[in-house]
Amino acid sequence: MRSPLQGGLPPQDVVSGAIVAIACDESGFSGTNLLDPASPVITHASVDLCVGEAVDLVTTLRSGFRFSPHEFKSAQFLRSPAAGEVLEWFLAALRGRAHVHVVDKEYFLVTRIVDLLLAEPSYAAGTRLTLEQRPAALTLYRAGHPSGRSWRLFLGAFVELFRIKRQRWPDPLALTRFFQARDALLQDQLGARAEDVLAGLSRTRVQAVLTRLFAGDPSIPPPLEPMLPALAETVLFWSGHDRRQVLVTHDEQSALTPGRLRRLQQALADGAGCRPPAGAAGTGPALARISPLAGLLMADSRDDPRVQVADLLAGMARRLPQTLDDSPLHSFLSSSSLEGTARPQVHRDGATVIGLARPMQGDCGMHDPA
Numbered sequence: 001m002r003s004p005l006q007g008g009l010p011p012q013d014v015v016s017g018a019i020v021a022i023a024c025d026e027s028g029f030s031g032t033n034l035l036d037p038a039s040p041v042i043t044h045a046s047v048d049l050c051v052g053e054a055v056d057l058v059t060t061l062r063s064g065f066r067f068s069p070h071e072f073k074s075a076q077f078l079r080s081p082a083a084g085e086v087l088e089w090f091l092a093a094l095r096g097r098a099h100v101h102v103v104d105k106e107y108f109l110v111t112r113i114v115d116l117l118l119a120e121p122s123y124a125a126g127t128r129l130t131l132e133q134r135p136a137a138l139t140l141y142r143a144g145h146p147s148g149r150s151w152r153l154f155l156g157a158f159v160e161l162f163r164i165k166r167q168r169w170p171d172p173l174a175l176t177r178f179f180q181a182r183d184a185l186l187q188d189q190l191g192a193r194a195e196d197v198l199a200g201l202s203r204t205r206v207q208a209v210l211t212r213l214f215a216g217d218p219s220i221p222p223p224l225e226p227m228l229p230a231l232a233e234t235v236l237f238w239s240g241h242d243r244r245q246v247l248v249t250h251d252e253q254s255a256l257t258p259g260r261l262r263r264l265q266q267a268l269a270d271g272a273g274c275r276p277p278a279g280a281a282g283t284g285p286a287l288a289r290i291s292p293l294a295g296l297l298m299a300d301s302r303d304d305p306r307v308q309v310a311d312l313l314a315g316m317a318r319r320l321p322q323t324l325d326d327s328p329l330h331s332f333l334s335s336s337s338l339e340g341t342a343r344p345q346v347h348r349d350g351a352t353v354i355g356l357a358r359p360m361q362g363d364c365g366m367h368d369p370a
Contacts (some may be wrong), residue, residue: 009222023306074315126229143194
């Protein structure tokens with residue numbers, strides 16, 4: 001028997017106005033093990049397909065292959081002799097109906113160091129809503145990454161320090177090792193700007209953040225959890241310029257607890273709130289700060305073909321990183337992905353969009369943001 005699905009945040013009220021429903025899945029999630037060289041990135045994919053459309057797409061893909069009747073996995077797909085031809089067809093079928101957010105795990109850790117220890121921690125951290133912190137993180141990442149061993153020791157010390165364990169107080173030895181690793185990295189002559197970022201890390205500040213974390217301060221996001229900013233960016237993309245609300249169906253994911261989702265929902269409302277639905281009565285801040293995240297429902301990918309399609313797309317994007325920029329996958333990639341080197345952005349009518357992937361009006365009740 002299957003265990004009951006855990007997590008999620010069902011909509012509390014009747015959702016009205018401009019709504020888009022998407023299905024999501026990730027590939028490469030490794031919990032707090034963010035420095036595994038075998039899995040350097042996480043990809044978070046989303047589609048706005050109806051169930052019927054997803055069924056037709058998966059059925060067509062399966063017609064030429066012998067796969068499990070329950071799930072269709074990217075690793076199996078990419079090993080097929082006909083993978084290249086069918087990949088092109090699959091991506092063409094999804095054009096304008098899908099989106100992929102990529103998270104470089106090392107760069108994510110650097111944004112966490114900056115967002116947690118040099119700024120006020122928030123659930124908007126690591127997203128486009130906190131871009132004022134991005135230059136410092138990018139400077140440190142680009143200067144530190146070539147340092148090799150001392151860089152990885154520094155990141156490893158941060159992971160060790162902020163991995164919340166079954167204890168009431170932070171480990172003082174882990175704190176000492178973190179600053180020893182910081183000082184060793186400073187010896188590599190990273191350049192004035194990166195060294196200024198590292199010098200800004202004070203023991204007093206780090207201890208204060210750790211104390212809040214171990215005391216269960218709900219305003220601080222989990223420090224080693226990249227799924228939350230990835231989900232936030234996915235919601236912001238589908239919300240679009242007209243700030244529609246987004247209803248998410250997601251493959252079961254332990255990181256997406258109700259409490260975290262509520263705080264993320266509020267952070268998105270504060271940073272990029274939707275306009276009131278057409279015909280809504282009243283005025284004032286309450287109506288002006290409707291969250292782009294309407295809710296999130298957990299699903300088993302074996303039961304939801306839309307999630308299977310998202311899983312397949314996420315797996316492709318993660319397993320073919322060396323060909324993304326010059327392949328059909330490039331048009332699905334988020335320009336706001338957490339990567340150490342920015343990908344080219346596409347501009348249309350003076351506005352920055354994410355590749356060629358944009359919500360399109362179809363027969364599923366979707367609304368074009370243009």
